[in-house]
Amino acid sequence: METLERIIAEHPFFAGFESHFPNLLTGCASNARFDEDTYIFKEGEEANDFYLIRAGRVAVEIFAPQRKPIMVATLGEGEILGWSWLLPPYHRKFHARAIEPVRAIALDGKCLRTKCEQNHDLGYEMLKRFALILEQRLEATRFQLLDVYAVR
Amino acid sequence: MTQIVLRPSQLNTLIRLLADKRYEVIAPTLRDGAIVYDRIESADDLPVGWTDEQEPGRYRLKRREDQARFGYAVGPQSWKKYLHPAEVRLWSAERQNNTFRILNNETQPARPLAFLGIRACELAAIAVQDRVLLEDKYHDPIYDRNRRGAFIIAVQCTHAAATCFCASMGSGPKARGSFDLALTELDADGNHRFVAEAGSDRGTEVLAGLEATPASVDDLQQAEATVEAAGRRQMRSIDNTGIKELLYENFNHARWDDVAKRCLTCANCTMVCPTCFCTSVEDVSDITGDHAERWRRWDSCFTLNFSYIHGGNVRASAKARYRQWMTHKLASWIDQFGSSGCVGCGRCITWCPVGIDITEEVRAIRESPASSLPLSLKDINHGNA
Amino acid sequence: MTTMAAAPKIDPMLPQQYSVREVVKETADTFTLTLESSNGTAADRFHPGQFSMLWVFGVGELPISISGDPAQHHRLVYTVRSVGQATYALVSCEVGDGIGVRGPFGTGWPVEQAHGRDVLVVAGGIGLAPLRPVIYEVLHNREKYGRLVILYGARSPRDLLYRKELTAWARQPDTQVLVSVDYGGLSWRGHVGVVTTLLKFARLQPPRSVAMVCGPEIMMRFVARDLETHGLARENIYLSMERNMKCAVGFCGHCQYGPHFICKDGPIFSYDRLRPLLEEYEL
Numbered sequence: 001m002e003t004l005e006r007i008i009a010e011h012p013f014f015a016g017f018e019s020h021f022p023n024l025l026t027g028c029a030s031n032a033r034f035d036e037d038t039y040i041f042k043e044g045e046e047a048n049d050f051y052l053i054r055a056g057r058v059a060v061e062i063f064a065p066q067r068k069p070i071m072v073a074t075l076g077e078g079e080i081l082g083w084s085w086l087l088p089p090y091h092r093k094f095h096a097r098a099i100e101p102v103r104a105i106a107l108d109g110k111c112l113r114t115k116c117e118q119n120h121d122l123g124y125e126m127l128k129r130f131a132l133i134l135e136q137r138l139e140a141t142r143f144q145l146l147d148v149y150a151v152r
Numbered sequence: 153m154t155q156i157v158l159r160p161s162q163l164n165t166l167i168r169l170l171a172d173k174r175y176e177v178i179a180p181t182l183r184d185g186a187i188v189y190d191r192i193e194s195a196d197d198l199p200v201g202w203t204d205e206q207e208p209g210r211y212r213l214k215r216r217e218d219q220a221r222f223g224y225a226v227g228p229q230s231w232k233k234y235l236h237p238a239e240v241r242l243w244s245a246e247r248q249n250n251t252f253r254i255l256n257n258e259t260q261p262a263r264p265l266a267f268l269g270i271r272a273c274e275l276a277a278i279a280v281q282d283r284v285l286l287e288d289k290y291h292d293p294i295y296d297r298n299r300r301g302a303f304i305i306a307v308q309c310t311h312a313a314a315t316c317f318c319a320s321m322g323s324g325p326k327a328r329g330s331f332d333l334a335l336t337e338l339d340a341d342g343n344h345r346f347v348a349e350a351g352s353d354r355g356t357e358v359l360a361g362l363e364a365t366p367a368s369v370d371d372l373q374q375a376e377a378t379v380e381a382a383g384r385r386q387m388r389s390i391d392n393t394g395i396k397e398l399l400y401e402n403f404n405h406a407r408w409d410d411v412a413k414r415c416l417t418c419a420n421c422t423m424v425c426p427t428c429f430c431t432s433v434e435d436v437s438d439i440t441g442d443h444a445e446r447w448r449r450w451d452s453c454f455t456l457n458f459s460y461i462h463g464g465n466v467r468a469s470a471k472a473r474y475r476q477w478m479t480h481k482l483a484s485w486i487d488q489f490g491s492s493g494c495v496g497c498g499r500c501i502t503w504c505p506v507g508i509d510i511t512e513e514v515r516a517i518r519e520s521p522a523s524s525l526p527l528s529l530k531d532i533n534h535g536n537a
Numbered sequence: 538m539t540t541m542a543a544a545p546k547i548d549p550m551l552p553q554q555y556s557v558r559e560v561v562k563e564t565a566d567t568f569t570l571t572l573e574s575s576n577g578t579a580a581d582r583f584h585p586g587q588f589s590m591l592w593v594f595g596v597g598e599l600p601i602s603i604s605g606d607p608a609q610h611h612r613l614v615y616t617v618r619s620v621g622q623a624t625y626a627l628v629s630c631e632v633g634d635g636i637g638v639r640g641p642f643g644t645g646w647p648v649e650q651a652h653g654r655d656v657l658v659v660a661g662g663i664g665l666a667p668l669r670p671v672i673y674e675v676l677h678n679r680e681k682y683g684r685l686v687i688l689y690g691a692r693s694p695r696d697l698l699y700r701k702e703l704t705a706w707a708r709q710p711d712t713q714v715l716v717s718v719d720y721g722g723l724s725w726r727g728h729v730g731v732v733t734t735l736l737k738f739a740r741l742q743p744p745r746s747v748a749m750v751c752g753p754e755i756m757m758r759f760v761a762r763d764l765e766t767h768g769l770a771r772e773n774i775y776l777s778m779e780r781n782m783k784c785a786v787g788f789c790g791h792c793q794y795g796p797h798f799i800c801k802d803g804p805i806f807s808y809d810r811l812r813p814l815l816e817e818y819e820l
Binding site for chain 3: 059
């Protein structure tokens with residue numbers, strides 16, 4: 001049974017972290033499980049956590065009036081879910097729904113924010129990594145917007 | 153090869169000899185103010201005593217003071233008119249219920265053709281098209297058929313138009329090899345004659361049917377000198393040093409925007425160019441829908457739809473299309489076929505309605521190659537010819 | 538350099554007569570046609586990635602990639618999307634109708650280069666059709682290749698091609714099939730996102746992988762870039778390019794892309810050759 005600390009330390013997202021940082025994070029980490037078809041979080045909620053998905057698939061959705069929520073992306077094993085904990089106003093911008101049973105590590109964003117304010121080195125390392133995720137998601141989203149398979 | 157001297161009147165004998173061998177003789181003729189290729193019956197059909205004045209976007213015929221038969225440069229047509237014809241029916245088909253039957257009814261040319269009056273640049277152009285259409289991965293049977301039967305009588309240039317630049321392209325003014333017969337017209341000393349030589353067995357056989365005296369040393373020297381002088385008189389040139397890299401690396405040069413402002417994408421240059429080979433195919437059927445034909449026609453990379461794929465035209469702007477033509481002709485051709493696609497005939501310069509000069513475009517890029525000039529420098533260079 | 542099927546011995550501009558044997562509707566606008574020679578002659582062998590010029594009586598001719606099994610070369614299979622007059626005429630054909638076929642033309646996918654290596658197939662939309670012969674080739678000669686990973690992106694679940702085969706392929710040993718759609722719809726439970734988002738889940742070893750990519754040009758550019766980031770060498774990434782084509786034999790000049798004729802130097806090129814060209818506007 002792997003410890004949370006080892007899982008976090010070995011996760012590619014945290015590669016290159018100084019050796020004592022994973023310790024700091026472990027203090028904010030806990031295991032989480034979500035049944036299929038349950039909401040991990042909803043748009044508008046306070047963003048207190050982010051998740052390291054260990055198994056299962058999560059759909060990122062947008063609320064749409066008069067119809068079911070629109071799925072804009074899915075995230076799977078190894079991916080990071082949630083970044084709104086990082087920047088004010090710390091509110092979820094999307095729904096996240098487990099479309100398969102999901103096992104994840106939940107990291108307490110509020111707790112982490114405090115630690116980042118106290119330790120700017122930690123803060124910088126976290127921001128660098130989240131900036132990379134945002135860049136990748138933005139690029140993928142723009143590519144998705146192009147609708148390349150549509151007939152012109 | 154022995155060189156002989158012919159009198160101008162013997163040209164008719166030559167034409168008759170060829171006709172006796174079933175050749176249809178095609179030669180320069182005068183029509184509608186230009187010198188164009190057409191069937192001739194006798195040497196009187198040649199533009200006797202005419203010359204041409206060519207400038208960018210300008211072509212005029214002028215009377216000469218002598219009776220030279222070949223005292224002009226090249227006109228708007230090239231021999232691809234016959235070798236790589238503008239319109240060819242590839243095959244036809246007829247419908248049979250829900251299927252069809254292809255009738256591969258290729259038409260043979262009625263008679264083999266003899267081309268009288270091919271210039272060195274045109275010979276070079278034919279060699280360029282041979283490489284494209286016969287010597288690459290696939291082989292064009294139509295071009296092959298037309299090419300194989302053709303009897304070639306080259307004429308050494310003794311007159312250079314202002315737009316000629318074959319000397320700098322290494323394709324003239326002297327025609328070397330690849331002809332059945334070659335003629336050099338001499339008249340400077342009042343003794344109007346032709347020095348003729350054979351370049352093949354076929355040519356030797358035809359020459360043998362002409363009463364002629366061997367060319368004297370003086371004849372040969374004059375012939376050599378006159379042709380050489382024509383080369384020296386050329387006012388235009390392209391410096392081909394590293395031209396492939398030059399054009400590849402200057403894909404985004406400001407000069408392309410400059411020429412785009414002038415180019416009408418009228419496609420004249422591709423129509424008159426002796427090496428342009430692009431075609432399109434057209435499927436047509438009759439009104440009953442039972443009979444279909446496939447035709448091949450000349451096409452031009454300047455047409456908007458040339459590069460159409462679903463969604464749009466890849467080369468939509470005039471800039472892209474001019475750049476494609478020039479880069480292909482002078483640079484990509486080298487990668488594709490091992491030599492330049494340009495033979496320096498100057499037709500594209502003469503027949504461009506706005507007088508775009510390919511030699512000038514190359515010079516402009518060569519003289520300011522940095523493709524990423526800072527904006528201010530680009531402005532300073534703009535307007536320099 | 539891949540070996541190619543021998544150029545046809547007949548006049549390359551003359552269509553051979555084929556009959557439609559089967560028409561399968563894949564999606565609302567995409568159909569797969571199976572053709573057999575009308576007079577029983579065996580078709581030339583084709584190399585995965587090659588294409589034919591298909592002629593519909595009185596309508597016109599189109600370059601269409603062969604998407605069948607190279608081992609069954611007496612049947613020519615084409616998956617066609619109806620996007621215009623000529624493609625509409627093709628997909629409207631019925632069993633027994635005659636179609637003119639010229640080819641096969643072009644260079645093929647580098648299957649020999651992939652011997653002993655992991656094969657990564659990345660398809661976008663109808664791009665899966667020219668890649669299917671590679672999948673057949675690998676699955677029928679399994680011992681010659683390493684892992685097979687198929688990444689397939691489509692617009693929506695309704696646009697997925699070869700659904701049954703995708704499921705069957707996923708069950709093969711050492712074979713991974715990942716599918717993603719740009720728009721999920723209501724009941725889709727798979728990946729949603731562009732095909733590049735699947736790369737991170739691919740189980741392969743980049744240094745020993747050969748990638749074959751086919752789809753819209755924009756998609757191939759994004760994919761090739763990401764493949765390089767993931768550790769594949771440019772010489773091991775292959776794309777299938779497309780341009781206007783009238784003759785398929787290097788004479789009409791329409792398909793030129795820089796110095797390359799897509800019909801005879803391509804349509805398949807390695808990324809290291811293409812990279813300087815892909816970023817040039819209006820090339």
